Amino acid sequence: MAFDIKICGLKTDEALQAALGNGASHVGFIFFAKSPRNVSPEDAGRLREAARGRAKAVAVTVDADDVFLDKIVAAMAPDMIQLHGKESPARVAEVKARYGLPVMKAFSIREAGDFEAIIPYAGVADRLLFDAKPPAGSELPGGNGVSFDWRLLAGLDASVDYMLSGGLNAGNIGDAIQLANPPGIDISSGVESAPGVKDAALIENFFRAVRAASDRSAA
Numbered sequence: 001m002a003f004d005i006k007i008c009g010l011k012t013d014e015a016l017q018a019a020l021g022n023g024a025s026h027v028g029f030i031f032f033a034k035s036p037r038n039v040s041p042e043d044a045g046r047l048r049e050a051a052r053g054r055a056k057a058v059a060v061t062v063d064a065d066d067v068f069l070d071k072i073v074a075a076m077a078p079d080m081i082q083l084h085g086k087e088s089p090a091r092v093a094e095v096k097a098r099y100g101l102p103v104m105k106a107f108s109i110r111e112a113g114d115f116e117a118i119i120p121y122a123g124v125a126d127r128l129l130f131d132a133k134p135p136a137g138s139e140l141p142g143g144n145g146v147s148f149d150w151r152l153l154a155g156l157d158a159s160v161d162y163m164l165s166g167g168l169n170a171g172n173i174g175d176a177i178q179l180a181n182p183p184g185i186d187i188s189s190g191v192e193s194a195p196g197v198k199d200a201a202l203i204e205n206f207f208r209a210v211r212a213a214s215d216r217s218a219a
């Protein structure tokens with residue numbers, strides 16, 4: 001595949017194997033107590049061992065302090081840290097320097113003006129992740145299964161390295177690829193049978209749809 005694929009919110013060996021077996025480039029582990037995908041650093045450490053050398057293990061955190069990040073990094077040695085809260089550019093730089101790891105900073109998108117928020121992170125974050133703004137009342141900054149208008153990505157400088165996320169699934173990934181041709185895609189609830197419950201068949205279907213869309217865009 002010409003782009004990266006991150007399966008996020010993994011909690012079980014079965015789901016991890018489905019992601020790896022289908023060719024995920026990144027596997028994400030959520031450290032956020034309110035999420036149905038929350039895992040302990042110890043469980044993530046055990047799971048990430050199976051991914052070593054096959055996919056990058058991403059630790060997903062929300063405004064985590066150094067004490068919690070120290071614990072996560074010690075327990076699972078992630079390949080990348082995803083900051084999915086309101087972390088400032090200075091905090092992103094601090095996290096990068098403290099752990100010597102690449103950082104992916106998430107941004108909530110609803111309208112074109114939301115992309116202005118990325119400007120101060122240029123040269124600081126290693127990669128960006130564009131997710132939809134959470135619906136009113138949601139306690140989760142991500143993993144809400146809602147999309148933003150992918151046509152907004154057309155206005156983005158081609159040099160911006162990002163992952164597209166938010167409400168992707170086997171039914172809409174073809175349109176997303178056709179409209180945005182993103183350098184990476186990220187999915188969580190679209191491959192779940194219930195909140196936090198990954199489904200191996202849905203993961204496989206998703207990869208099948210991605211491959212079909214890639215073949216169409218290459219033709």
Ligand SMILES: O=C(O)c1ccccc1NCC(=O)[C@H](O)[C@H](O)COP(=O)(O)O
Nearest residue numbers: 008035142143144145166167187188189
């Ligand atoms: O997925 C969560 O529960 C979550 C909780 C707190 C912060 C981030 C979270 N997810 C981050 C991701 O990278 C998700 O894959 C992304 O938001 C897309 O989710 P979905 O719309 O369900 O595909």
